[in-house]
Amino acid sequence: MKEMVCIVCPNGCLLHIDTDGNDLKISGQKCKKGLAFAKTEMTAPMRTVCSTVKTAFKDVPVLPVRTDREIPKEKIFSVMAALNSFVLQERCGIGEVLIEKICGTDADIIATSNILKE
Amino acid sequence: MKQYDVTVIGGGPAGLAAAVEAHKNGAKVLLVEREARLGGILKQCIHDGFGLVRFGEKLTGPEYAQRFMQEFKDLQIEASTLTFVTKIERSSEGFLLTLVNREGLSKILSQTIILATGCRERTAKQVFIHGTRPAGVFTAGTAQNFVNLCGCMPTKKCVILGSGDIGLIMARRLTLEGAQVLGVYEIQPTPSGLTRNIHQCLYDYDIPLHLSHTVTRVFGHDRLTGVEVAQVDDNKRPIEETKQFIECDALILSVGLIPENEIAENLGIQTDPHTKGPFCDQNLQTLHDGIFSCGNALHVNDLVDYVSESGETAGRNAAKWKRFNRSFASIEPSDGISYVVPQRINVADENMNTILYFRSAKVFDKVTLQILINEKCVFEKKYNHLRPPEMERLPFDFTAFGLKNTDTVKLLIKEDAQ
Numbered sequence: 001m002k003e004m005v006c007i008v009c010p011n012g013c014l015l016h017i018d019t020d021g022n023d024l025k026i027s028g029q030k031c032k033k034g035l036a037f038a039k040t041e042m043t044a045p046m047r048t049v050c051s052t053v054k055t056a057f058k059d060v061p062v063l064p065v066r067t068d069r070e071i072p073k074e075k076i077f078s079v080m081a082a083l084n085s086f087v088l089q090e091r092c093g094i095g096e097v098l099i100e101k102i103c104g105t106d107a108d109i110i111a112t113s114n115i116l117k118e
Numbered sequence: 119m120k121q122y123d124v125t126v127i128g129g130g131p132a133g134l135a136a137a138v139e140a141h142k143n144g145a146k147v148l149l150v151e152r153e154a155r156l157g158g159i160l161k162q163c164i165h166d167g168f169g170l171v172r173f174g175e176k177l178t179g180p181e182y183a184q185r186f187m188q189e190f191k192d193l194q195i196e197a198s199t200l201t202f203v204t205k206i207e208r209s210s211e212g213f214l215l216t217l218v219n220r221e222g223l224s225k226i227l228s229q230t231i232i233l234a235t236g237c238r239e240r241t242a243k244q245v246f247i248h249g250t251r252p253a254g255v256f257t258a259g260t261a262q263n264f265v266n267l268c269g270c271m272p273t274k275k276c277v278i279l280g281s282g283d284i285g286l287i288m289a290r291r292l293t294l295e296g297a298q299v300l301g302v303y304e305i306q307p308t309p310s311g312l313t314r315n316i317h318q319c320l321y322d323y324d325i326p327l328h329l330s331h332t333v334t335r336v337f338g339h340d341r342l343t344g345v346e347v348a349q350v351d352d353n354k355r356p357i358e359e360t361k362q363f364i365e366c367d368a369l370i371l372s373v374g375l376i377p378e379n380e381i382a383e384n385l386g387i388q389t390d391p392h393t394k395g396p397f398c399d400q401n402l403q404t405l406h407d408g409i410f411s412c413g414n415a416l417h418v419n420d421l422v423d424y425v426s427e428s429g430e431t432a433g434r435n436a437a438k439w440k441r442f443n444r445s446f447a448s449i450e451p452s453d454g455i456s457y458v459v460p461q462r463i464n465v466a467d468e469n470m471n472t473i474l475y476f477r478s479a480k481v482f483d484k485v486t487l488q489i490l491i492n493e494k495c496v497f498e499k500k501y502n503h504l505r506p507p508e509m510e511r512l513p514f515d516f517t518a519f520g521l522k523n524t525d526t527v528k529l530l531i532k533e534d535a536q
Contacts, residue, residue, distance in 0.1 A: 005317040009170045010421055010508070012313035047322070050165045050178055051294060052266055062269035064164035064180050073322070080294050094184055112164065113180035114187075118155065 004041060006034040017042060046070035049079050050112070053098065055088040060115050063088055065098060067107035078103045091116040122148045124436045125215060125228035127203055127381065130158020131422050132413020133234030134186040135429030136436070140232070141195050143437035148226065149190075149197045150217060156190070156197065157183035158236060159259070160422065162266045165287050171423035182422060206231065206385060213408065230408045230436040233382055233396070234429060237414035240374040245279075247369075249335040254342030258284040258372040262291070271295055273368035277345050278302045279333045283311040283420060283507075285372020290319035292370075299325050300364055303347055305332040305354055308481055310374075310507050312420060332356065336369060345369055375418045385409065392457035393417035399446065399464040400472040400516075401435035402428060407444070410436045417459050417475065420509055424475065431473065442466065447516075447525040452490075454479055454531025456506060463516055465523050470516035476529055478504035487512075490528040491519055504531070 006013040011030055015038045018025035026038045040046055048070050052062035071079060079102055088098060092111050099109040124140040126133045129151030137149045155161060160168070163179030170176060173185070190197070198219065205216035212229045239257040256264075256272055262284065264272045274297055278285045281304040289299045302320060307330050309316050320327050328347070334356050335346040344365045348356035377395040379387075387396045387406045395416040396404040403410050412432035413425040446462040456479040463470055482504040489497040496519065504510065516527070 005313050007314040007318040010167075010312060010314065012317075012508075047318075048166050048176065049294075052164060052269060054269060062266070064178060064266065066164075066166060066178055076294070084295075094181060112178040113161075114184055115155070115161075115180075 002042075004038065006037045008033045008037050045073040047073050047076060049076055049083075051080060051083050053083050053086045053088050053109075055116070057091070057116065063092075063116060064112045065109050066112050067102065067105075068097075068110045069107045071102075071105045071107045075103055075105060079105075083109065093117040120148075120226045121212075122146050122226060122228045124148075124230050124232060124433070125150065125213070125226065126232045126234055126433075128158065128234035128236055128413075128415070129153070129156040129197065129199070130234065130236050130413065131160055131183060131186065131425045132236070132415070132429035132432075133158070133232070134183070134190055135426040136232045136234055136410075136412055136433035137195050137197075138186065138189050138193060139430040139433030140437040141193050141433075143434050145437035147195050148228070149195060150201050150203055150215075151197060151199045152202050154200055156187050156199070162259075162262050163287075164266045165291070168422050171421060172426060179422075186426070203381065206381060230410065230439045232410045232412060232429075232432050232436050233379070233404075233415050234411075234413050234432075235378045235381065235415045237375040237377045237418050239284075239371070240376060242369075242371060245371070245373050247279075247333055247336055249337055249346075250339060252336065252338035252340060252342045254338065254368040255336065256368060256370055258282070258288045258370050261288050261368075261370050265291055265295060271297060273297050273366075273370070275300065275366045276368035276370055277333065277347070277364055277366050278370045278372060280304060280371055280373035281306075281309040281311050281316070281327065282372035282374060283315050285370060286311045286315040286319040288370060288372070289325050290323060293323045293325065299323075300366060301326040301328055303328045303331040303333055305330065305350055308506075311372075312507055313505070333369060334361065337363075342367055342369060375414065377415045377418060379415060382409070382411070382415075390457070390459075390461055392451065393459060395459070397462055398460040399444065399462045399467075400460055400470060401464065401467070402432040402460065403435060403439075403444075403464075405462070407441060408439060417457065419475075420507060424509065424511060427473070428475075445523040447521045447523055447527060449474075449527040449529070451476065452528040452530035454482065454485070454504075454533075455529045458529050463521055463527065465521045465525075468517070470519075470521065472514055472516055474512045474514055474529070476510050476512070477506050477508075478510075478531060479506065481505050482531060482533070484534050486532045486534060488530050488532055489514065490530065491521070492525055493528070500534075
């Protein structure tokens with residue numbers, strides 16, 4: 001029996017996971033997102049990384065960015081290292097891709113602020 | 119002199135939602151913002167998790183703010199940025215506001231005002247830490263501003279006092295950027311931030327959480343060199359034998375937020391000692407006719423989705439506002455409830471459909487919430503869990519109950535017999 005807190009939404013449901021051979025028996029979730037969360041969390045945990053990248057623009061030293069989907073949890077610090085060696089040279093806005101398929105994952109790094117376009 | 123139906127003070131999520139909703143309801147609106155850009159604190163909240171209730175998506179703070187900023191811009195609502203409201207006077211024609219900005223001093227006339235001024239962080243001066251006064255003591259929001267907007271790291275190795283959400287978010291953020299977060303110390307026996315933040319910000323990164331612990335002293339001359347921490351007893355007094363020194367270069371504080379109501383206080387608007395925000399009716403009008411309150415200025419929220427919702431309530435009702443004599447029944451928190459918003463029901467209004475926001479006073483499992491009118495129970499709802507850090511929202515229509523101004527509504531928790 002394992003317990004974990006679902007981090008998908010603010011409800012923060014306490015999930016109970018019974019491992020019965022290869023089968024996972026999951027309870028405690030208010031919705032099916034909790035079920036999916038528990039399954040990936042038990043096998044290959046995933047997270048979204050939100051950070052900033054340096055820019056070449058004096059008025060806006062850093063621009064907020066994130067991965068456009070979740071990445072394997074163990075890749076968080078390699079993604080951070082890649083982001084911290086990147087300098088943005090062009091003005092871009094929300095949703096625009098800065099780095100494709102970061103660190104060999106399926107995720108692109110996208111801008112999350114329009115501050116450089118204002 | 120320029121004239122408006124609604125003037126919104128503050129351009130964060132509450133103010134933006136209020137301005138948009140007031141405009142949609144036919145009002146001529148001005149939004150006044152002291153900073154250069156709209157968006158409020160969301161500008162620096164670059165982590166995701168915003169907008170799940172409202173949009174069903176996990177957005178970052180700037181992305182959430184942008185949705186409202188875009189609508190605000192598309193509707194061509196007037197905004198005055200880098201502008202302070204320095205004075206509000208009542209005249210026979212409405213409210214006379216004095217504004218100060220780079221063009222100098224100006225006056226405008228407005229029929230109604232929406233206070234959307236947000237909240238402020240409690241500082242080191244408000245939590246009584248002994249010792250010297252070195253650099254390196256930051257509120258979590260200040261640290262967040264340094265890292266996320268200025269691109270500077272305020273620490274290499276730090277201790278966090280308080281387990282409020284911004285402190286937890288900053289524990290993760292600083293860790294991601296290469297700082298060592300030695301631990302989060304919380305004087306209460308339970309965490310004050312959301313459960314999922316304890317997990318995704320602390321446990322994911324093996325950052326220890328020390329409950330019933332506090333920082334008792336800071337050391338350092340020019341720069342902080344360390345802090346003394348101690349366990350506390352049931353009365354929150356530090357236990358001498360448990361005191362220990364921790365070497366670090368910064369102390370980050372996440373010890374509570376207080377609604378910002380200087381303008382309201384100057385106008386003599388009564389505030390609720392539980393929320394530190396103005397007393398309001400179901401339309402989020404304060405006890406001062408024509409002045410509305412919303413967002414974190416009204417009470418500190420944990421989710422921005424409800425900040426926007428209260429902004430819309432205030433905006434819609436400010437746009438429809440007409441002077442008429444209000445008469446109030448009161449709503450009071452009782453057993454197990456720490457506060458409830460709104461605190462009044464205007465019984466002269468034919469619509470008493472109300473969104474109640476409340477928090478429990480402590481952690482409860484499997485309990486029943488009751489709404490009492492003059493001590494008679496009119497509504498019950500079961501809750502599996504109630505936690506003080508997690509605000510509850512409950513729409514409730516009082517219209518059919520024939521409330522009078524002498525009536526008292528109470529919210530209370532009944533613990534179920536096991």
